[in-house]
Amino acid sequence: MNLTVVGTGYVGLVTGACFSEMGHNVYCVDVDESKIERLKEGIIPIYEPGLERIVQNNFQEGRLRFTTALADAMADSDVYFIAVGTPAGEDGSADLSYVIEVAREIGRNLDKYAVVVDKSTVPVGTGERVREVILEELQDRGVDHPFDVVSNPEFLKEGAAVDDFMRPDRIIIGSESERATEVMRTLYADFSRNHDKIMVMGVRDAEMTKYTANAMLATKISFMNEISTLCERLGVDVEKVRLGIGSDSRIGYSFIYPGCGYGGSCFPKDVNALIHMAEQRQLFPLVLQSVHQRNLFQKMMLGEKISTRFGKDLSGLTFAVWGLAFKPGTDDMREAPSIALLHQLIGAGARVLAYDPVAAETARRELPKAWFEEEKLVLTEHQYDALKGVDAMVLVTEWKPFRHPDFDAMKRLMKAPVVFDGRNQYDPERMESMGFDYYAMGRGKQVQPATSSCSL
Numbered sequence: 001m002n003l004t005v006v007g008t009g010y011v012g013l014v015t016g017a018c019f020s021e022m023g024h025n026v027y028c029v030d031v032d033e034s035k036i037e038r039l040k041e042g043i044i045p046i047y048e049p050g051l052e053r054i055v056q057n058n059f060q061e062g063r064l065r066f067t068t069a070l071a072d073a074m075a076d077s078d079v080y081f082i083a084v085g086t087p088a089g090e091d092g093s094a095d096l097s098y099v100i101e102v103a104r105e106i107g108r109n110l111d112k113y114a115v116v117v118d119k120s121t122v123p124v125g126t127g128e129r130v131r132e133v134i135l136e137e138l139q140d141r142g143v144d145h146p147f148d149v150v151s152n153p154e155f156l157k158e159g160a161a162v163d164d165f166m167r168p169d170r171i172i173i174g175s176e177s178e179r180a181t182e183v184m185r186t187l188y189a190d191f192s193r194n195h196d197k198i199m200v201m202g203v204r205d206a207e208m209t210k211y212t213a214n215a216m217l218a219t220k221i222s223f224m225n226e227i228s229t230l231c232e233r234l235g236v237d238v239e240k241v242r243l244g245i246g247s248d249s250r251i252g253y254s255f256i257y258p259g260c261g262y263g264g265s266c267f268p269k270d271v272n273a274l275i276h277m278a279e280q281r282q283l284f285p286l287v288l289q290s291v292h293q294r295n296l297f298q299k300m301m302l303g304e305k306i307s308t309r310f311g312k313d314l315s316g317l318t319f320a321v322w323g324l325a326f327k328p329g330t331d332d333m334r335e336a337p338s339i340a341l342l343h344q345l346i347g348a349g350a351r352v353l354a355y356d357p358v359a360a361e362t363a364r365r366e367l368p369k370a371w372f373e374e375e376k377l378v379l380t381e382h383q384y385d386a387l388k389g390v391d392a393m394v395l396v397t398e399w400k401p402f403r404h405p406d407f408d409a410m411k412r413l414m415k416a417p418v419v420f421d422g423r424n425q426y427d428p429e430r431m432e433s434m435g436f437d438y439y440a441m442g443r444g445k446q447v448q449p450a451t452s453s454c455s456l
């Protein structure tokens with residue numbers, strides 16, 4: 001099939017690349033000219049394992065093309081995916097201006113039957129709004145072309161995006177039209193070969209499914225984070241509890257890892273958008289609000305533990321931070337727990353040496369310039385360089401190379417062997433036996449002040 005994907009970010013680029021890998025002809029469109037130029041040179045704007053090879057191969061073979069001209073792309077295709085950002089507006093609602101702009105542009109250029117597929121995460125009712133906008137543009141032009149609007153939310157995780165797209169758990173298609181449903185079934189047939197993974201429902205149902213999935217996963221995490229604080233206070237090891245409950249097939253092992261909070265461009269934004277959707281309808285989404293609040297607390301937790309151990313004033317102290325990305329496998333730092341921690345440490349007068357295997361460039365671009373100019377924050381080339389002369393190490397992102405470090409080398413390099421582990425990567429007893437003063441999340445020694453704002 002011939003496809004156009006509008007928006008060449010995490011979702012758009014992965015969607016376009018993966019469909020071209022399956023033999024479809026794909027145009028990827030973006031308003032960002034420099035991004036499109038770099039893609040034409042084979043330069044991938046994001047770090048996403050496996051993506052570069054697919055993009056370069058399919059570009060060379062002519063199945064994947066990049067352009068800023070939506071009209072040209074549309075002329076050559078029958079399915080138009082909208083995969084632009086839906087960032088949080090000031091009141092927490094999803095900002096739909098990019099989606100609506102693309103819908104207008106489609107309406108201005110539509111000249112044959114097409115399926116318009118919304119892949120962006122959008123509030124319930126957006127499909128209808130997209131349809132109205134396209135119709136308005138067609139009316140302005142005095143033409144009448146049939147088209148269908150379909151919702152096809154994306155469930156990929158950053159760091160595992162290609163795999164998630166190629167081997168989805170399910171493919172949700174929100175469609176009110178048999179013709180459009182058939183087009184979508186044909187398009188996704190290869191991804192649903194052995195088991196029928198395609199689920200067809202109404203457009204509004206599909207829009208809500210996406211938010212509900214993210215909110216459910218965020219709820220599991222916030223719930224476990226709250227339990228981890230209680231475990232720590234009770235002298236219980238939350239990791240034992242995690243394994244104990246995960247073995248219950250009704251609960252499962254995934255997304256119950258306690259830590260220093262969830263980040264990324266989706267969970268925080270989507271929980272807030274759902275809260276906003278409920279409040280707009282005079283509902284009080286108590287669970288969702290708590291999930292969000294708990295996460296804000298959780299992101300402050302490492303900093304609170306550090307100030308309980310070292311005092312509120314951290315001037316003269318230096319900390320190593322291992323991991324800046326919001327999760328391993330990506331260079332994305334949107335809403336990363338590392339950002340809250342850096343503000344706490346540097347705000348209290350500390351100096352920070354930070355290391356991340358891939359997010360250094362993102363950090364230089366997105367963190368305050370003054371931190372780098374005044375050397376309050378120094379990014380190191382290697383994980384061990386960040387440990388030189390530090391008063392403590394703080395592990396924020398569980399990259400694999402942090403899992404089994406050379407603990408002897410760590411002790412030699414650090415001024416004092418103090419470790420704050422925001423992702424429960426190490427065994428507390430082993431750490432203590434090796435001479436580390438070790439603090440984790442919900443296990444081992446307790447370092448929460450009784451009156452902490454994060455106490456529960």
Ligand SMILES: NC(=O)c1ccc[n+]([C@@H]2O[C@H](COP(=O)([O-])OP(=O)(O)OC[C@H]3O[C@@H](n4cnc5c(N)ncnc54)[C@H](O)[C@@H]3O)[C@@H](O)[C@H]2O)c1
Nearest residue numbers: 007008009010011030031032083084085086098120121154
């Ligand atoms: N990042 C994820 O892991 C993920 C996963 C599933 C769903 N989503 C959802 O998918 C959507 C896209 O997210 P993303 O992370 O890919 O966003 P992104 O910010 O990485 O990329 C969006 C792209 O759209 C482009 N764009 C904006 N307006 C445009 C226009 N009028 N025409 C053409 N291009 C335009 C931007 O230049 C940018 O390159 C969001 O709704 C998000 O919530 C994201």
Ligand SMILES: O=c1ccn([C@@H]2O[C@H](COP(=O)(O)OP(=O)(O)O[C@H]3O[C@H](CO)[C@@H](O)[C@H](O)[C@H]3O)[C@@H](O)[C@H]2O)c(=O)[nH]1
Nearest residue numbers: 154155156157158255256257259261262263264266326327
């Ligand atoms: O048990 C867990 C699992 C995750 N996290 C944190 O949760 C955040 C989000 O992680 P993850 O879900 O793996 O990454 P995302 O790329 O944000 O993916 C989520 O958001 C996407 C955008 O909507 C969806 O498509 C995916 O299905 C959904 O998992 C990260 O900060 C993780 O560290 C935890 O703290 N504990």
